[in-house]
Amino acid sequence: GEEVAQTPKHLVRGEGQKAKLYCAPIKGHSYVFWYQQVLKNEFKFLISFQNENVFDETGMPKERFSAKCLPNSPCSLEIQATKLEDSAVYFCASSQFRGRNTEAFFGQGTRLTVV
Amino acid sequence: KNEVEQSPQNLTAQEGEFITINCSYSVGISALHWLQQHPGGGIVSLFMLSSGKKKHGRLIATINIQEKHSSLHITASHPRDSAVYICASSTQGGSEKLVFGKGTKLTVNP
Numbered sequence: 001g002e003e004v005a006q007t008p009k010h011l012v013r014g015e016g017q018k019a020k021l022y023c024a025p026i027k028g029h030s031y032v033f034w035y036q037q038v039l040k041n042e043f044k045f046l047i048s049f050q051n052e053n054v055f056d057e058t059g060m061p062k063e064r065f066s067a068k069c070l071p072n073s074p075c076s077l078e079i080q081a082t083k084l085e086d087s088a089v090y091f092c093a094s095s096q097f098r099g100r101n102t103e104a105f106f107g108q109g110t111r112l113t114v115v
Numbered sequence: 116k117n118e119v120e121q122s123p124q125n126l127t128a129q130e131g132e133f134i135t136i137n138c139s140y141s142v143g144i145s146a147l148h149w150l151q152q153h154p155g156g157g158i159v160s161l162f163m164l165s166s167g168k169k170k171h172g173r174l175i176a177t178i179n180i181q182e183k184h185s186s187l188h189i190t191a192s193h194p195r196d197s198a199v200y201i202c203a204s205s206t207q208g209g210s211e212k213l214v215f216g217k218g219t220k221l222t223v224n225p
Contacts, residue, residue, distance in 0.1 A: 033212060041199060041218035048212055056212055089156060095211070104148060104213065106158035 002026065004094050005074075006107035013082045013114050021110045024074040025094030031055065032075050033095075033104065034067060038088040046090075049075065082114045117142045117206050121216035128223050134189040136219045138202035139182075147185045148213060149176050150201040158201075161187070192223045 005024040013019045025032050034046040045059040049069040060067070064082075069075040079086055089111050093104040118141045128134055140147070149161040162169050162176040164185070169176050173192075178185040189196055199220050203213040 031211065035213070035215075041201070041215075043201075043203075043213075043215035045212040045214075059212070091158060093213075103163045104160060106150070106160065108157045111156070 004092055004105050004107035006090075006092050006110050007074075008110060009108065011110055011112045013112065015084060015114055016081050019079045019082050019086070019112055019114075021077045021090050021092075021112070022074040023077070023092030023094075023107055025092070026096075026105055029094035029096050029105070031095045031097075032069055033093045034075075034077050035091045035093065036088045037091060037109070043091075046077070079112075082112075084114050087112060087114045117144070117204060117214045119202060119204055119214050119216040121202055121219050123219060124217065125220045126222070128192050128221070130193055130223055130225050132192050132223075134192050134196070134221065134223075136187045136200050136202075136221070138185045138187070138216055140185075140204045140214075141183065142206060144183075144204040144206055145211070146205050147178050148203045148205070149185075149187050150203060152199040152201060152218070154198070161200075189221075192221075194223045194225050197222050 007022045032049045036044045047057045047060045047067050048055040052069045064080045067077045089109040091109045092107045095104050120139050122137050146163050146165045148163050151159045164178050173190045175188040199218040201218045203215045205211045
């Protein structure tokens with residue numbers, strides 16, 4: 001597609017429930033990034049993929065968070081046993097290249113509310 | 116560790132005014148991005164630059180690599196420019212993840 005498509009737009013989960021977020025990158029883009037935005041303007045990098053391979057997972061919480069990018073499927077970010085502090089907007093971005101040509105295109109985000 | 120600082124945090128202007136938002140970063144970068152986030156939450160990429168200056172309509176972005184500093188200028192500001200402007204950098208030789216500044220909330224009054 002021509003834009004990064006994230007679903008769902010909003011997700012409400014009770015504490016302890018599982019949350020699964022999806023991201024379809026722009027067709028032809030090899031890199032996918034997940035970011036968490038809390039407190040309006042604080043962005044935290046979670047994980048990136050080069051095609052279906054994990055590229056950088058230094059931002060992923062060791063427990064409860066997992067992510068995948070499988071061929072011919074949207075990428076996914078899954079949170080097991082959600083906690084109140086997981087409430088945030090999760091953005092996915094994709095880019096075609098690395099280095100100086102790495103323009104990032106962002107999805108509209110998924111707002112996760114844990115109650 | 117790369118840190119990105121933006122100023123000002125909040126900016127209120129009258130329609131027609133010239134706006135400047137500043138961004139400084141601490142380590143060598145492969146690219147500097149200027150992003151716009153509207154109240155609805157979506158993020159739009161305005162510029163990506165690694166040297167010099169870029170212009171798009173009323174928006175101009177400049178970067179000084181030696182001083183590790185970038186500016187975003189808006190000429191003839193308009194109420195529809197009201198948004199949060201975020202600068203983000205990707206580190207040289209790194210994984211291309213973005214490190215974000217805390218954003219500048221711009222309000223342009225008619």
